Each structure stands twice: as C-alpha cells, then as structure tokens.
Amino acid sequence: MRWTSIVAIYALFWVLSAFLVMPFGLRTPDQVEGHQVGKGHADSAPVNFRPGLIARRATVLALVLFGLYYANYAYQWITVEDLNVFGKPPVDDLGY
Template sequence: MQWTSIIAIYSLFWVLCAFLVMPFGLRTPDEVPGHRVERGHADSAPVNFRPRRIALRATALSVAMFGLFYLNYVYGWISVDDLNVFGSPPDTSKYDY
C-alpha cells in the first residue's frame, strides 16, 4: 500500500470517528442545573463542547480502526468474495444477444 493511500484512508477513518464520538459527553442547557440560554443561542446547543477532547478520542478510535483495516489488507481476513451476500451472478453466456 502506498503512503498516500495510507494517509487518505486514515483521514477518512478520522473524520468518521470524529462524527461518531462527537455526541458523547455533551450536555444541553436542560441537563445542566442553573444554566441559562443566552438570547440568540439555540436551545439544543451544547454547553460543554470540547473540540480537543473530541479530536483525541477520534484519533484513538481511528488508529484502532485503521490498524484493523491494515491488518485485514495484509492478511486478507475478509475479502470482496466474503461480502457477496447475493451469491455469484447468473451465467448469461448461454443467451444470444
């Protein structure tokens, strides 16, 4: 695998993981006692958004996911044929088109 492919695939895993871990640990103003929503802010906006924590969690999860992806690439545990749930396509060579 080329290093440019590694960077591209890891980046895709990182963005996916960032969206996966983003909602964990966030609290809305309704969940925090005594918090008042400022005028012009959305009622559903989180009051404790921490992008650095999200980035760290996304990095840890994406390293693990990319590691599994790369090991599967090297050892071939799951191939395209394993993912074919509909079976092989019908033989159309007997028909004249």
C-alpha cells in the same frame, strides 16, 4: 499500499470517528443546573463543547479502526468473495 493511500484512508476513518464520538459527554442547558441560555442561542446547543477532547478521542478510535483495516488488508481475513452474498452471477448463452 502506498503512503498516500494510507493517509487518505486514515483521514476518512478520522472524520467518521469524529462524528461518532462527538455526542458523548455533551450537556445541554436543560441538563446543567443554573445555566441561562443567552439571547439568540439555541436551546439545544451544548454547554460544554470541547473540540480538543473530541479530536483526541477521534484520533484513538481512528487508529484502532485503521489498524483493523490494515490488518485485514495484509492478512486478507475478509475478501470481496466473502462479501458476495448472492453467489456467482448466472451465465447466459454467450458465456458471459
């Protein structure tokens, strides 16, 4: 596998991981005592949004997911043939 493919696939895993870990640990103003919502702010906006923590969590999760992906690529645990749940397509009269 080329290094550019590795970077691109890891980036896809990282973005997916960022969206997966983003809601964990966030608190809305309803969940925090004494917090007043400012004028013009949404009531559902998180009070303790920490992008650095989200980036670290996403990086760790993306490393794990990419490691599993690359191990499957190297050792062929699950192949395209394994994912074919419908079997072979039927052959018509022309042999296709």
